[in-house]
Amino acid sequence: MEGKTQHVDVLIVGAGISGVGSAYHLQEQCPDKSYVILEMKDTFGGTWETHKYPGVRSDSDLYTFGYRFKPWIGPPVASAEAILEYMGEVIEENHIGDHILYGHRIKGCSWSSADNLWTVDATRKSDGESVRFTCNFLWMCQGYYDHEVPYVPDWKGMDTYKGKFVHAQLWDPATDYTGKRVLVIGSGATAATVIPAFAEKAAHVTMLQRSPTYFLCRPNENELADRMREIGIDEPTVHRVVRQSYIHDLMMMDKRCREEPDVVFEELKEAIRAYAGQDFPIEPHFKPKYRPWQQRLAFCPDGDIFQAAAAGKVSVVTDTLDTFTEKGVRTSSGEEIEADIIVAGTGFRLSVMGDIPFSVDGKAIDWHETVNYRGMMFTGVPNLVWVFGYFRASWTLRVDIVGDFVCHLLNTMDEIGAKRIEVALRDEDAGMELLPWIEKDNFNPGYLMRGLEKLPRRGDKPEWRHNQDYWAERDEIPNIDLDGQEFVFDGKRRAKGEPARKKEMAPA
Numbered sequence: 001m002e003g004k005t006q007h008v009d010v011l012i013v014g015a016g017i018s019g020v021g022s023a024y025h026l027q028e029q030c031p032d033k034s035y036v037i038l039e040m041k042d043t044f045g046g047t048w049e050t051h052k053y054p055g056v057r058s059d060s061d062l063y064t065f066g067y068r069f070k071p072w073i074g075p076p077v078a079s080a081e082a083i084l085e086y087m088g089e090v091i092e093e094n095h096i097g098d099h100i101l102y103g104h105r106i107k108g109c110s111w112s113s114a115d116n117l118w119t120v121d122a123t124r125k126s127d128g129e130s131v132r133f134t135c136n137f138l139w140m141c142q143g144y145y146d147h148e149v150p151y152v153p154d155w156k157g158m159d160t161y162k163g164k165f166v167h168a169q170l171w172d173p174a175t176d177y178t179g180k181r182v183l184v185i186g187s188g189a190t191a192a193t194v195i196p197a198f199a200e201k202a203a204h205v206t207m208l209q210r211s212p213t214y215f216l217c218r219p220n221e222n223e224l225a226d227r228m229r230e231i232g233i234d235e236p237t238v239h240r241v242v243r244q245s246y247i248h249d250l251m252m253m254d255k256r257c258r259e260e261p262d263v264v265f266e267e268l269k270e271a272i273r274a275y276a277g278q279d280f281p282i283e284p285h286f287k288p289k290y291r292p293w294q295q296r297l298a299f300c301p302d303g304d305i306f307q308a309a310a311a312g313k314v315s316v317v318t319d320t321l322d323t324f325t326e327k328g329v330r331t332s333s334g335e336e337i338e339a340d341i342i343v344a345g346t347g348f349r350l351s352v353m354g355d356i357p358f359s360v361d362g363k364a365i366d367w368h369e370t371v372n373y374r375g376m377m378f379t380g381v382p383n384l385v386w387v388f389g390y391f392r393a394s395w396t397l398r399v400d401i402v403g404d405f406v407c408h409l410l411n412t413m414d415e416i417g418a419k420r421i422e423v424a425l426r427d428e429d430a431g432m433e434l435l436p437w438i439e440k441d442n443f444n445p446g447y448l449m450r451g452l453e454k455l456p457r458r459g460d461k462p463e464w465r466h467n468q469d470y471w472a473e474r475d476e477i478p479n480i481d482l483d484g485q486e487f488v489f490d491g492k493r494r495a496k497g498e499p500a501r502k503k504e505m506a507p508a
């Protein structure tokens, strides 16, 4: 180990949208804490820096995917470039850049109860040296998937294919697809984004999907925001009001998808036809087997993928891929689809805690042996929080909520002189059945289902679940009672009847 060990109060892992937002909250709410962000890439942005395929954009609106503290000014759905610009402004305006160490890949984190410290070992890209940090608290903002190795199914005959094969996550923007036949394998958000972009220059684009996805077609504009701006309302107010209206609409959509999925599906079909024409066939390619919202709806600004399909530039095949051939792929029903470029939009390889080896007092942590506390903390793992956002609502809504919680926790620890906090099952949790992190009936994307045995487990009580329910959590998390028996400070539960440590609720 070269050089000195650097100590900080808080070490944030990752400079994606979670890490940068968390740093902002830490600076604002715990101004005396020293901190550093370690980021393995050479720049900030995480997801929005990794993905470089044509048309890469959000599928959430940026009034909610943006932070509560920084107004969003552009069209609701934004390109990766616009999101990076927004994040860059947050970093610059708040001097967060002074705290980010780029090119630092964390290789190991170990907790010592004797010192109440985490030791974090990293490799510095610039010179390959090992560098060591210690910190009192680890704020894990490393996301949930491997940024370098995407998920590619083990298809037959891949080595026989003579064209260019690439996973969307590894797309090189220098690739020229003008006049080429492009095959995109997969449906969902990536396909919905990449296909209309390819269709602009490619000879033809085919989407091969195993099963259909729900698509939500809407103009990429917000009338309320436009009207408020027209009458001279200031941007912070526009952001607050429009954010609230999206949150309300999302809640109504979520509720309606559960209560009247058929009516919602009729509306989704009508929106498709508004862009693709009344004769556009919905079946079989756009009629999913699952309930709307069991997986994220793929948002199509201005129905772009359907406009391209109606113009004959895009076709869809719903079938399983049997084998690659020299010229393309053959499906299980025997159809051969020829293509010059095949792009796999087949999703992620789940990475729990960045696949970093963790230990507590010399014992390796197996995350599957831990139980999660509201998707943030884990039994047996002190002084650590993971930011794992929402899938049905914008991920970042949870960055703000968890940020408030962590800062309240850190301030409370200072107030009571505690050096160590962990969560533990209570007497009332004895015998509680431990279940997989994900509730299959509630939400079941493939990359989480494939990696269930790597994820922490859940119980059947609200404290021990990440319920993916923003509307419940926006009230519950700010009102968490840190004197609750699930919290253990310095090895002791707080005595019943001590003054409660509730927090003022922050605006959503």
Ligand SMILES: Cc1cc2nc3c(=O)[nH]c(=O)nc-3n(C[C@H](O)[C@H](O)[C@H](O)COP(=O)(O)OP(=O)(O)OC[C@H]3O[C@@H](n4cnc5c(N)ncnc54)[C@H](O)[C@@H]3O)c2cc1C
Pocket: 013, 014, 015, 016, 017, 018, 019, 038, 039, 040, 041, 044, 045, 046, 047, 048, 051, 056, 057, 058, 059, 060, 061, 065, 104, 105, 106, 107, 141, 142, 143, 144, 145, 147, 189, 354, 356, 387, 389, 390, 391, 393, 394, 395, 396
């Ligand atoms: C193409 C795409 C579009 C999406 N669109 C939306 C959307 O519209 N709405 C939505 O809510 N969600 C969306 N998501 C989900 C999205 O990933 C999250 O919303 C969000 O961007 C995750 O941010 P994050 O900062 O938590 O993690 P990430 O963006 O994954 O960033 C994690 C950072 O941690 C760093 N890191 C990881 N391991 C280490 C290590 N060992 N050492 C040092 N650094 C490390 C990584 O380099 C990375 O920079 C999308 C995902 C993808 C892939």
